[in-house]
Amino acid sequence: xxxxxxxxxxxxxxxxxxxxxxxxxxxxxxxxxxxxxxxxxxxxxxxxxxxxxxxxxxxxxxxxxxxxxxxxxxxxxxxxxxxxxxxxxxxxxxxxxxxxxxxxxxxxxxxxxxxxxxxxxxxxxxxxxxxxxxxxxxxxxxxxxxxxxxxxxxxxxxxxxxxxxxxxxxxxxxxxxxxxxxxxxxxxxxxxxxxxxxxxxxx
Amino acid sequence: xxxxxxxxxxxxxxxxxxxxxxxxxxxxxxxxxxxxxxxxxxxxxxxxxxxxxxxxxxxxxxxxxxxxxxxxxxxxxxxxxxxxxxxxxxxxxxxxxxxxxxxxxxxxxxxxxxxxxxxxxxxxxxxxxxxxxxxxxxxxxxxxxxxxxxxxxxxxxxxxxxxxxxxxxxxxxxxxxxxxxxxxxxxxxxxxxxxxxxxxxxxxxxxxxxxxxxxxxxxxxxxxxxxxxxxxxxxxxxxxxxxxxxxxxxxxxxxxxxxxxxxxxxxxxxxxxxxxxxxxxxxxxxxxxxxxxxxxxxxxxxxxxxxxxxxxxxxxxxxxxxxxxxx
Numbered sequence: 001x002x003x004x005x006x007x008x009x010x011x012x013x014x015x016x017x018x019x020x021x022x023x024x025x026x027x028x029x030x031x032x033x034x035x036x037x038x039x040x041x042x043x044x045x046x047x048x049x050x051x052x053x054x055x056x057x058x059x060x061x062x063x064x065x066x067x068x069x070x071x072x073x074x075x076x077x078x079x080x081x082x083x084x085x086x087x088x089x090x091x092x093x094x095x096x097x098x099x100x101x102x103x104x105x106x107x108x109x110x111x112x113x114x115x116x117x118x119x120x121x122x123x124x125x126x127x128x129x130x131x132x133x134x135x136x137x138x139x140x141x142x143x144x145x146x147x148x149x150x151x152x153x154x155x156x157x158x159x160x161x162x163x164x165x166x167x168x169x170x171x172x173x174x175x176x177x178x179x180x181x182x183x184x185x186x187x188x189x190x191x192x193x194x195x196x197x198x199x200x201x202x203x
Numbered sequence: 204x205x206x207x208x209x210x211x212x213x214x215x216x217x218x219x220x221x222x223x224x225x226x227x228x229x230x231x232x233x234x235x236x237x238x239x240x241x242x243x244x245x246x247x248x249x250x251x252x253x254x255x256x257x258x259x260x261x262x263x264x265x266x267x268x269x270x271x272x273x274x275x276x277x278x279x280x281x282x283x284x285x286x287x288x289x290x291x292x293x294x295x296x297x298x299x300x301x302x303x304x305x306x307x308x309x310x311x312x313x314x315x316x317x318x319x320x321x322x323x324x325x326x327x328x329x330x331x332x333x334x335x336x337x338x339x340x341x342x343x344x345x346x347x348x349x350x351x352x353x354x355x356x357x358x359x360x361x362x363x364x365x366x367x368x369x370x371x372x373x374x375x376x377x378x379x380x381x382x383x384x385x386x387x388x389x390x391x392x393x394x395x396x397x398x399x400x401x402x403x404x405x406x407x408x409x410x411x412x413x414x415x416x417x418x419x420x421x422x423x424x425x426x427x428x429x430x431x432x433x434x435x436x437x438x439x440x441x442x443x444x445x446x447x448x449x450x451x452x453x454x455x456x457x458x459x460x461x462x463x464x465x466x467x468x469x470x471x472x473x474x475x476x477x478x479x480x481x482x483x484x485x486x487x488x489x490x491x492x493x494x495x496x497x498x499x500x501x502x503x504x505x506x507x508x509x510x511x512x513x514x515x516x517x518x519x520x521x522x523x524x525x526x527x528x529x530x
Contacts, residue, residue, distance in 0.1 A: 020305075041308060041309065042306070042307060042308025042309070042310075042311055043308070043402045043403070044255075044306060044308075044311065044402075045398050045401065045402060045449060046442075046449055046452050046503075047253060047255055047256070047424065047426050047452065048255050048394065048395070048398040048401075048424070049255065049390065049394070049395040049398040049399065050255070050305070050306070051398075051399065051402065051403075053403070065383060066383045066384075067383045067384035068382055068383060068384040068385065068388065068399070068403065069384060069388075070388055070389065070390065070395075071305070
């Protein structure tokens with residue numbers, strides 16, 4: 001994978017974790033992919049073998065899987081961390097982000113971007129999950145301000161706003177907006193629910 | 204957790220009132236039946252050899268032990284209670300805190316409350332009946348009682364004979380269920396595979412809107428139960444399940460001193476194989492068995508887990524005044 005190339009030259013040896021260190025959020029390697037522990041259940045008969053039954057999210061595929069370990073076993077840790085980076089631009093194949101403090105740049109591919117792509121506006125600060133230094137997940141800001149590029153002019157004066165209407169935003173995302181929202185206006189959108197929040201304040 | 208939060212109890216006051224009511228109910232039950240309440244030492248110079256149980260230790264230094272002495276915190280009051288039985292105490296019960304290392308989770312706390320009782324003259328079937336009567340006297344609703352053998356539940360759930368299945372058959376069964384990760388698990392003993400299948404596949408189905416007793420365990424899992432020399436040999440051991448959770452473990456008690464010594468030695472040699480510390484076997488218990496333990500059945504019941512069932516709590520710390528992280 002291209003996006004991971006930067007990380008391939010890192011020499012860091014990751015710690016391994018015993019099942020006693022398992023907890024929600026711990027990042028471990030599983031079948032070659034970085035994973036995050038969601039839930040860890042300690043299972044032990046009164047007189048017998050102890051197990052850790054865990055629910056894990058594969059950070060590359062987003063899939064949730066279960067796995068049982070013998071208590072006391074160790075697994076390899078994954079060099080995964082989250083960081084805030086500013087979105088710069090895209091060349092159509094990669095999306096480029098910059099650490100606002102070190103000015104270090106990384107590029108993410110479409111797979112890492114996923115749905116975030118429809119909310120990305122230059123200069124916005126996103127949360128990137130890096131594995132061995134390369135982005136594997138890009139999360140847009142919780143709220144973004146985007147211009148409406150297309151929507152039905154609708155009936156001016158109808159402010160009951162019951163049904164709303166679809167509006168296309170500058171990034172290509174389509175959200176439902178109240179009838180009074182017009183082309184050229186900037187609106188605030190909650191990216192988690194893809195819902196209109198308000199008209200953006202005029203600066 | 205910040206101290207400004209963690210000073211608070213992990214159980215609600217309503218649950219703590221239910222705990223007090225439960226303990227009162229247990230004491231009344233045994234008082235009506237003429238079973239005597241006893242107390243035995245928490246700290247002992249001898250420990251438990253069972254490789255699956257990890258004892259806490261502490262140190263005493265002072266009169267009688269000037270250089271200091273290592274003491275084990277009890278993991279169950281079984282050994283001293285049997286010494287009381289050998290001394291002629293008659294039927295006895297105890298409610299006490301016990302301690303087990305390495306056990307923490309939604310159903311485990313390193314210190315927890317056991318109710319343990321012994322009935323001279325009872326076999327394990329008669330004791331199962333008494334366990335059911337006690338539990339029904341404490342539960343908000345009466346539960347039907349079901350008794351199934353260990354072999355029956357494995358046959359029904361997995362079409363597997365737990366007494367004869369080979370390591371390879373058990374591993375294949377776990378992979379086919381499937382239990383995720385079974386293919387990579389390194390379990391060298393058949394009993395560990397049986398524990399895996401029992402905890403992951405069978406237990407969740409036991410005690411659903413009823414009380415389920417499992418009995419006739421493999422001889423290799425006898426612990427301190429008598430073994431019937433049948434083919435296959437069967438341990439006169441039972442467990443109670445409520446809503447998929449193990450609540451109690453009982454035995455038709457082993458009374459043979461030599462056999463007990465053999466089992467202690469066997470467990471200590473398993474400990475060496477697993478690179479676990481050797482534990483000093485309880486010589487007081489062996490001497491009491493030599494002197495004569497009356498034929499009896501005994502059972503240990505987890506009070507915290509029973510309270511979880513009564514109050515419908517999913518996590519043990521919700522029934523403890525202060526769970527491990529707040530202790």
